Amino acid sequence: MDHGRPNLRDVAAHANVSIATVSHVLNGTRLVSTATKEKVLQAVEELRYFRNESARQLRVGTSELLGVLIVDYNPFFMDILHGVEKMATKQGWKLLVASTGEDWEAQKELLNALISRRVEGILLAPVVGATKHELQRYAKGDIPLVFIDRIVEGCGIPAVTSTNVYGAQLAVEHLIDHGYRKIGVILGSLSISSMVERKKGYERALNNARIDIQSECMKVCNALSSGGYQAINQLLADVSDLEAVFVTNNLMLLGVLKAIQERSLRIPEDIAVVAVDFQPWVELIKPSITLVSQPAEKIGEMAVNLLMVQRNREPVAEMMMKTELIIGESCGCRKSPVL
Amino acid sequence: MDHGRPNLRDVAAHANVSIATVSHVLNGTRLVSTATKEKVLQAVEELRYFRNESARQLRVGTSELLGVLIVDYNPFFMDILHGVEKMATKQGWKLLVASTGEDWEAQKELLNALISRRVEGILLAPVVGATKHELQRYAKGDIPLVFIDRIVEGCGIPAVTSTNVYGAQLAVEHLIDHGYRKIGVILGSLSISSMVERKKGYERALNNARIDIQSECMKVCNALSSGGYQAINQLLADVSDLEAVFVTNNLMLLGVLKAIQERSLRIPEDIAVVAVDFQPWVELIKPSITLVSQPAEKIGEMAVNLLMVQRNREPVAEMMMKTELIIGESCGCRKSPVL
DNA sequence: TTGTAAGCGTTATCAA
DNA sequence: TTGATAACGCTTACAA
Numbered sequence: 001m002d003h004g005r006p007n008l009r010d011v012a013a014h015a016n017v018s019i020a021t022v023s024h025v026l027n028g029t030r031l032v033s034t035a036t037k038e039k040v041l042q043a044v045e046e047l048r049y050f051r052n053e054s055a056r057q058l059r060v061g062t063s064e065l066l067g068v069l070i071v072d073y074n075p076f077f078m079d080i081l082h083g084v085e086k087m088a089t090k091q092g093w094k095l096l097v098a099s100t101g102e103d104w105e106a107q108k109e110l111l112n113a114l115i116s117r118r119v120e121g122i123l124l125a126p127v128v129g130a131t132k133h134e135l136q137r138y139a140k141g142d143i144p145l146v147f148i149d150r151i152v153e154g155c156g157i158p159a160v161t162s163t164n165v166y167g168a169q170l171a172v173e174h175l176i177d178h179g180y181r182k183i184g185v186i187l188g189s190l191s192i193s194s195m196v197e198r199k200k201g202y203e204r205a206l207n208n209a210r211i212d213i214q215s216e217c218m219k220v221c222n223a224l225s226s227g228g229y230q231a232i233n234q235l236l237a238d239v240s241d242l243e244a245v246f247v248t249n250n251l252m253l254l255g256v257l258k259a260i261q262e263r264s265l266r267i268p269e270d271i272a273v274v275a276v277d278f279q280p281w282v283e284l285i286k287p288s289i290t291l292v293s294q295p296a297e298k299i300g301e302m303a304v305n306l307l308m309v310q311r312n313r314e315p316v317a318e319m320m321m322k323t324e325l326i327i328g329e330s331c332g333c334r335k336s337p338v339l
Numbered sequence: 340m341d342h343g344r345p346n347l348r349d350v351a352a353h354a355n356v357s358i359a360t361v362s363h364v365l366n367g368t369r370l371v372s373t374a375t376k377e378k379v380l381q382a383v384e385e386l387r388y389f390r391n392e393s394a395r396q397l398r399v400g401t402s403e404l405l406g407v408l409i410v411d412y413n414p415f416f417m418d419i420l421h422g423v424e425k426m427a428t429k430q431g432w433k434l435l436v437a438s439t440g441e442d443w444e445a446q447k448e449l450l451n452a453l454i455s456r457r458v459e460g461i462l463l464a465p466v467v468g469a470t471k472h473e474l475q476r477y478a479k480g481d482i483p484l485v486f487i488d489r490i491v492e493g494c495g496i497p498a499v500t501s502t503n504v505y506g507a508q509l510a511v512e513h514l515i516d517h518g519y520r521k522i523g524v525i526l527g528s529l530s531i532s533s534m535v536e537r538k539k540g541y542e543r544a545l546n547n548a549r550i551d552i553q554s555e556c557m558k559v560c561n562a563l564s565s566g567g568y569q570a571i572n573q574l575l576a577d578v579s580d581l582e583a584v585f586v587t588n589n590l591m592l593l594g595v596l597k598a599i600q601e602r603s604l605r606i607p608e609d610i611a612v613v614a615v616d617f618q619p620w621v622e623l624i625k626p627s628i629t630l631v632s633q634p635a636e637k638i639g640e641m642a643v644n645l646l647m648v649q650r651n652r653e654p655v656a657e658m659m660m661k662t663e664l665i666i667g668e669s670c671g672c673r674k675s676p677v678l
Numbered sequence: 679t680t681g682t683a684a685g686c687g688t689t690a691t692c693a694a
Numbered sequence: 695t696t697g698a699t700a701a702c703g704c705t706t707a708c709a710a
Contacts, residue, residue, distance in 0.1 A: 002400055002457070003481055007687055018697040023689060033695065048480070053455040054402070055687035057393035058702050061341055065435075073421045078412040085412075085438060094452055096404075097436040099424060113433055116392045118341070141387070142342060225619060257623050280564060281620035284596050346703055357681045362705060372679060394703035397686050 006047040015043035026051065057118070066093045066304070067114035067122040069100055069107060070148075074251060075279050076296055077125070080148060083300025084123060091308075093120060102189075104129040111138055118143070121307040123300075125149045128191040144310040148303045151193040151318065158316040160303040164194050167292040167323030168201025171274045172246055174290070174325060176209045178332040180243040180272060183211075186231040186256065187248050188223030195223075198248045198276065217242075221252070228252030232259045242271060244331075250277035257285065273330040287329030295321050345386040354382035365390065396457070405432045405643070406453035406461040408439055408446060409487075413590060414618050415635055416464070419487060422639025423462060430647075432459060441528075443468040450477055457482070460646040462639075464488045467530040483649040487642045490532040490657065497655040499642040503533050506631040506662030507540025510613045511585055513629065513664060515548045517671040519582040519611060522550075525570040525595065526587050527562030534562070537587045537615065556581075560591070567591030571598045581610060583670075589616035596624065607671040617665060626668030634660050 012019040017036055024030045025040040032040075043049070057063050066088045070077040085095055096119060100107040107127045114122050121144040126135065136155045139145055147159035175183050185202045188195045199218070206213050216238045221227030228247060232255070235242060247253045253275040265271050267287055275282075278293035299321050310316050327333050351358045356375055363369045364379040371379075382388070396402050405427045409416040424434055435458060439446040446466045453461050460483040465474065475494045478484055486498035514522050524541045527534045538557070545552050555577045560566030567586060571594070574581060586592045592614040604610050606626055614621075617632035638660050649655050666672050 002687075005481070008689095009687080019688090020690080020697060020699090021695090024696090027689085029689085031695070036696085048476075050451065050454045052397070052457065052687050054393040054396040054457065055702090056689075058391070058397050058686090058704085059688045059690085061702080063393070073417040073424075075414060075417070078414070078417055081436075082412045082438075094449075094456075095436050097420075097434050099421075110433075112389065115389045117433075118391065118393065137387075142344070254619050254623065261623065261625075279620075280593050281618075281623075284593065284600065284620075284624055286600075286625065341703075347705095348703080358704085359681060359683095359706080360679090363680090366705085368705085370679070375680080391703055394686090395705075397688085398703080398705045400686080 002052055005052075006049045007052065008049075011040065011043045011047055011049050014047055015039045061118070063118045063120060064091075064093050065096050065117060065119045066091075066307075067096045067098075067117075067119040069098055069110055069114075069122065069124045071102055071125050071127065072099045076149075076250060076277055076294075079296030080300040080303075083297035083302075084304055085300075086297075087301045087304035091120075091304075100125075100127045102128050108134075115141065115143055120144075121146065121304075121311065123148050123303050123307070126152045128189050144307050146303050146306050146310065148299060149194060153193070158306055158310060159318045160299050160306055160321065161194065161318065162294040162299065162321045163323045164197035165201040165204070167276070167294075167325070168198040168246070168248070169205045170201075170323075170325045171276075171290070171292045172202050172205035173208070174327075174331055175244045175246065175272060175274055176205060176211070178244075178268075178272065180332075181211055182217070182239060182241050182243045184217045184219065184235045184239060184242050184245040185248065186228055186235070186245060186252055187218065187220045188227070188252070190220060192223075195248060198246075202246055214239075223249055224251050225255040225258070228255030229259050230255070232256045236263070236271075244268070244272035244274070247273065247275040250275065250279050253277075253282075253289070257289075267330045268332040272332050278326060282328075285330075290328040290331040290333070291326045293324050293326050295324075341391055344391075345388045346391065347388075350379065350382045350386055350388050353386055354378040400457070402457045402459060403430075403432050404435050404456060404458045405430075405646075406435045406437075406449075406456075406458040408437055408449055408453075408461065408463045410441055410464050410466065411438045415488075415589060415616055415633075418635030419639040419642075422636035422641075423643055424639075425636075426640045426643035430459075430643075439464070439466045441467050447473075454480065454482055459483075460485065460643075460650065462487050462642050462646070465491045467528050483646050485642050485645050485649065487638060488533060492532070497645050497649060498657045499638050499645055499660065500533065500657065501633040501638065501660045502662045503536035504540040504543070506615070506633075506664070507537040507585065507587070508544045509540075509662075509664045510615075510629070510631045511541050511544035512547070513666075513670055514583045514585065514611060514613055515544060515550070517583075517607075517611065519671075520550055521556070521578060521580050521582045523556045523558065523574045523578060523581050523584040524587065525567055525574070525584060525591055526557065526559045527566070527591070529559060531562075534587060537585075541585055553578075562588055563590050564594040564597070567594030568598050569594070571595045575602070575610075583607070583611035583613070586612065586614040589614065589618050592616075592621075592628070596628075606669050611671050612669040621667075624669075629667040629670040629672070630665045632663050632665050634662075 008019045012022045098110045132155045139157045151159045219231040221231040247256050274290045276292045282289045347358045351361045437449045471494045478496045490498045558570040560570040586595050613629045615631045621628045
């Protein structure tokens with residue numbers, strides 16, 4: 001019931017041709033004389049005809065929609081979305097976007113909605129609580145699924161992530177090179193693979209340097225600005241001789257810096273800081289923040305590529321994008337003065 | 340052709356009931372004995388049945404999709420999207436999101452795609468070059484359209500914006516109250532209503548204070564960080580005795596601050612700064628930036644509300660959300676020290 | 679309490 | 695170069 005909208009039949013009648021001819025003109029799917037072609041196009045214009053996609057989809061089976069489930073609308077996922085849209089557009093696909101808000105039930109409902117719409121593929125940042133078993137059911141379906149940013153191991157779903165362990169290790173080793181020994185780390189929920197990996201990188205760096213890992217140096221909080229704020233305050237309370245801190249995402253960094261400013265601590269003299277995720281604003285902070293940067297946009301692009309590979313029934317696995325350590329001054333390095 | 344997927348008929352056969360019964364069970368649309376209900380549900384489970392939305396939509400006419408066309412994936416539109424999703428979810432709608440990248444042709448193509456999918460409504464940040472005439476055609480259709488953030492006047496399309504003129508005026512008047520007379524303004528393209536309005540606010544403030552408006556104090560640039568960077572440099576070159584600058588969005592502010600840092604200018608002693616759009620990071624800048632803040636999330640929520648009002652065929656017009664001046668130190672105000 | 683069947687607007691296979 | 699027509703999978707009047 002397409003509320004009074006013209007359909008192919010209306011256009012056909014208006015142009016005095018058959019319904020099939022109109023369809024073929026619109027799709028360029030067979031030769032039509034220029035005369036009738038023009039008649040049809042004019043009728044389309046006059047009646048303001050717009051094809052009913054759901055009818056087309058029902059007949060032909062392709063939705064030309066890409067489902068993207070992110071966690072929330074934060075800058076990191078925005079960069080990913082940008083990359084995703086760029087690649088999706090090349091296929092003529094549009095984006096069905098939703099945020100799960102780290103809620104497993106919401107994610108389930110959204111996955112079902114996407115499957116019901118027969119999207120061409122699903123990009124998913126799996127949510128805390130996502131269990132292997134339940135996700136495997138979705139992997140079994142004929143809609144290709146690719147994890148972004150995070151992973152749930154052992155459910156055979158390919159993923160695009162970044163070299164989190166290595167990046168974290170690099171960052172913490174850099175702190176160690178500066179001579180710091182009491183190094184704290186602020187982590188989001190450890191049910192999320194990326195956080196587990198960053199923790200592992202932190203531990204490796206300390207182990208390699210034969211520094212004891214102390215549980216009070218490790219704070220787990222909600223991965224938001226507010227969490228970072230609380231965590232750094234706890235860290236400073238619990239570890240009196242804290243020299244440096246590794247902050248594992250951009251949102252938490254905001255809270256950490258806020259708390260440090262409130263306490264009038266100097267960076268890096270009183271406390272050195274290294275964090276994860278580059279965002280343009282960090283260049284403005286004084287001293288500039290040393291960061292492990294992930295190529296978020298590239299992650300988005302690769303995820304769509306991986307999806308396409310998977311649709312061709314080729315075997316695919318995890319793909320890790322290279323992180324990079326961007327040296328600022330917050331670690332203790334001195335920047336050469338600007339000319 | 341739903342590639343080997345089970346459909347209602349399969350489920351019905353598997354449960355030994357009619358196709359109608361299955362449909363009714365799934366939709367709770369008529370009384371079914373608990374016995375058969377269970378049989379059906381089990382069949383659904385066993386066959387992993389997922390309703391084909393396009394078939395439902397074809398039959399019933401509703402897509403339960405909301406089209407959202409933003410300009411790009413920047414923090415301001417993210418906040419809007421967050422609000423939009425919140426309200427859309429209450430209706431059970433999903434979001435079809437795309438960015439126009441300020442490209443009129445892309446916007447046209449995207450609008451057509453949304454209409455073809457029979458979305459329940461369209462939220463649109465109209466693009467530079469969007470002419471009244473062409474947009475009116477879309478307004479005539481039966482899909483409700485609401486402008487967000489920006490407006491194209493005289494095409495009878497309702498909009499949710501913010502009090503840009505007033506906000507800008509307030510900001511510039513605040514600078515004037517500090518005694519500044521040489522006040523520059525950095526604007527994005529003037530084909531965008533919000534920028535025109537902020538310009539108007541700037542001019543009003545100067546006029547009210549009987550300050551001459553000088554064309555070299557007004558720089559128009561692309562509304563990105565790079566644009567802000569170039570614009571402030573030009574401004575400083577052209578106006579040797581510049582005292583203050585009003586920056587009309589958050590992205591441009593980034594570039595402006597970067598240039599100011601590079602030149603080692605002090606804020607507010609050498610140049611005072613007031614800008615538009617609050618983002619969390621500005622709290623970390625020293626001195627803190629004085630800002631006109633727009634309630635971006637609320638704009639998104641209201642836009643969906645307006646859409647619904649419009650669907651009920653009630654008359655609707657423009658709706659302006661209140662901006663707020665957040666006083667920082669960059670204008671010359673002294674903040675009381677933190678306890 | 680359940681079943682039958684028409685029809686939503688396309689595309690694509692025949693046939694002319 | 696064009697037309698008639700059978701699906702696609704669902705909802706929903708109407709029957710039983």
